[in-house]
Amino acid sequence: MAMEINSSAFADGGSIPTRYTCQGADVSPPLAWSGIPPEAKSLVLIVDDPDAPDPKAPKRTWVHWVLYNLAPDSGGLAEAVEDLPPGSGEGLNDWGRTAYGGPCPPVGRHRYFHKLYALDTVLDGLVRPTKAQLEAAMTGHIVARAEFVGTYEKH
Structure with a gap:
């Protein structure tokens, strides 16, 4: 079974409900994952937007959420999650906060990419890493990857 990530709040390729945006409550959507390989020791979640600032002329990828050392058996994250599972870590997003x-x-x-990585290790020694620092630490440890995309346009 291939690793998968999805949300009960919107379909892959679908529109992200306003509740999960800056025009709504700005809370995280519910996420679920399955098919985690048995050799996985931890999971990483990165949510980013490659279309910033304008999809017609993108200049950078904007990072919205960086989580690491999620337990492989966690199954996902609840909507508006505040208390992460024990042992999990948060990195810095592009607003300079966790x-x-x-x-x-x-x-x-x-487009907002929700990327889930299964690693064959637990990442030690990281303190509020950026996406780039986390990706460097993950190098050589990724055993599976899945992604799920939502879209949003202000109204």
Whole structure:
């Protein structure tokens, strides 16, 4: 069985409900995953937007959420999660803080990639890493990967 990530709040490729954006409650959506390989020791979740600032002329990937050392048997995260599972760590998003930051595109409809990685190790020694620092620490340890995309445009 291949590793999968999804949300009960929106379909893959579908529109992210306003509740999970800067125009709503700005809380994290419920996420579920399955098919985690037996050799996985930890999971990493990265949510980012490659369409910033304008999908017609993207200049950078904006990072919304960085989580690591999630337990392989956790099964997912509840909506508006505040207390992460024990042992989990949070990295810095592009607002310079930890925690979820919802979609808030300045112009156009953006894509938001929810990327889940299964690692053959638990990552030690990280303190509020950026996405780039986390990706560097993951190098050579990824045993499976899944992604799920939502879209959003301000109204």
